[in-house]
Amino acid sequence: MSRFRRTTARARQLWIGMRLNPYAERVGAARARRGEDEPVPAITAPSDDDLPPIDVAETADDENLERRYVPVGLAVGAAWAWRMLVIGAMIAVVLWLLSHVTIVVIPIAISFLLAAMLQPLAAWLIRHGWNRSLASILVLIAGVGVVVLVMTFVVRQFIDSVPEFWNQIEVGLQRAQEWLEGGPWGLDGAEIAAFLANIQDQVTDWFSDNSQSLVQSGVDIAGTTLSGLGYFFTGLFLCLFATYFFIRDGRKIWNFLTGMLPAAGRDSMRYAGGAGWSTLVQYMRTVIVVAAVDAIFIGLGLWLLDIPLWLPLTTLVFLGAFIPIVGATVSGAVAVVVALVGTENGLWNAVIVLAIVLAVQQIESNLLQPILMSRAVKLHPLAIILAVTAGGFTFGIMGALIAVPVLAIINGTVRALNRYRDARREAESAEAAGTDPTDLGEASAQTT
Known part of the structure; x- marks a missing residue:
């Protein structure tokens, strides 16, 4: 001893x-x-x-x-630490696996968002006596048709406006040269011409020295483009196919998946899944309204200022609003640059466009979203930034697009699980007290 x-x-x-x-x-x-x-x-x-x-x-x-011999705080911290490490490792493995099957993950995610936007209209038609399959396919065709018509009109306007925009750029560069010659810099025209000629010679020499590698790069890019087109059409077909079945059989699919769970957690997951879907539908509806308001007011300002490419820029603002915070900032910055480069009074027009973009974003952040988004959908700006960043690093632009809706689904599902648990406890307490237990749906509605 x-x-x-x-x-x-x-x-x-x-x-x-x-x-x-x-x-x-x-x-x-x-x-x-x-x-x-x-x-x-x-x-x-x-x-x-x-x-x-x-x-x-x-x-x-x-x-x-x-x-x-071990302090309580240290023991609790160690217990939390290894559990968080396990959860983080599991999330990292899942994201790594998903990043290797993007050709399936991205179309399915986009089809899920499209189904959330189109399913309420299909449900309205079904409630008014339409066949489920017929209503789903008509709503899908109508949605795709509207998108195709709008994009065709916008692309045509963009092509028609490019020559005028290029002329405005040339005029702006000429005025910039005149300002450099007669402004505070006092540069000589011959010096500017020699400087520009030197740049042109350097560019020409670089192209001549790297012509072979450029040709090879062009061939590689062409092959990558053809392969990318193949992936694009494959993903497009998968997206439309999945959207149709999500609209028509979304509830049946969810009941089938939750039927594999143990009986004790089946009802709670079905209830939470329905609440998460409702949260996504409400989120997408709110995003569409906010994007439309942004596009209308910013587009109206661009049209009044006679900014080149105002219609394509308005469309870009509308699409950028689907990526909260980041998308609106990027699309607004593009509009400011176009106003600066492509107009006569470029500096003043750019300042005015910047003021319009900031004013619209402030109205959106402080008025529209708090009114339109309920407590179940409301997300903290820090959570949105982190979700967009993580999604962008993992899946690129599409990852940034689907990150916030996924976060909204998780938020709504977790809140629904908490409501379900509280309602079940109230029902058990009422039954133990000898009174009639409150219905679970009513109790969960009261807790909200």
Whole structure:
């Protein structure tokens, strides 16, 4: 037996003796108060020989050496740390696996968002007597047709406006040269011409030196483009196919998937899944309204200022609004650059466009979203930025597009699970009290 264990055993024996003597004194005092004269036998601490041998290992297990020698905060922190590491590793593995099947993941995610936008209209038609399959296919064709018509019109306007925009750029560059010659810099025209000629010679030399590599790069780009077109049409077909079935059989698909779960968690997951889908539908509806408001007011400002490419820029603002915060900033910056480069009073027009973009974004952030988004959909700006960043790094632009809707689904699902748990506890308490238990759906609605 080591010295530490012997010392521990003697300390325990001493503690037992100290606990016995006060007990004997209390017994004697009680007998004196009752008038009893019989002597109280003295109880002394037992000696080492009278005590049974102590199993130090058993004592250590009983007293839990971890609690004795490890601070509570450190033990709790360590328990949280390894659990968070396991969860983080699992999320990293899932994202890594998804990044290798993007040709399937991205179309399915986009079809999910399209179904969230189109399914309410299909449900309205079904409630009014339409066949489920017919309503789903008509809504899908109508949605795709509207997108194709709008994009065709915008592309045609863009092609028609490019020559005028290029002329405006040339005029702007000529004015910039005149300002450099007659402005505070006082540069000589010959110096500017020599500088531009030098740049042109360097560009020409670079092209001549790297012509072979450029040809090879062009061939590679052409092959990549053809392969990309193949992936694009494959993904487009998969997206439309999945959207149709999500619109028509979304509830059946979810019931089938949750049917594989244990019976104890089946009902709660079905309820939470329905709530998550409702959250996504409400989120997409709100995003469409916000994007339309942004596009209307910013596009109106661009049209009044006679900014080139105002219609394509308006479309870009509308599409950029589907990526919260980041998309609106990027599309607004593009509009400011076009106003700066492609107009006569470029600086003032750019300042005015920047003011319009900032004003519209402030109205959107402080008025529209708090009114249109309910408590179940509302997301913190920091969570949005982190989700967009993570989605962009993992899946590019499409990842940034689907990151916030996925976060909205998770938020709505977790809130629904909490409501379901609280409602079930209330129902169990009511049943135990002998009263009629409240229906689970009504109780969950009351908790919201």
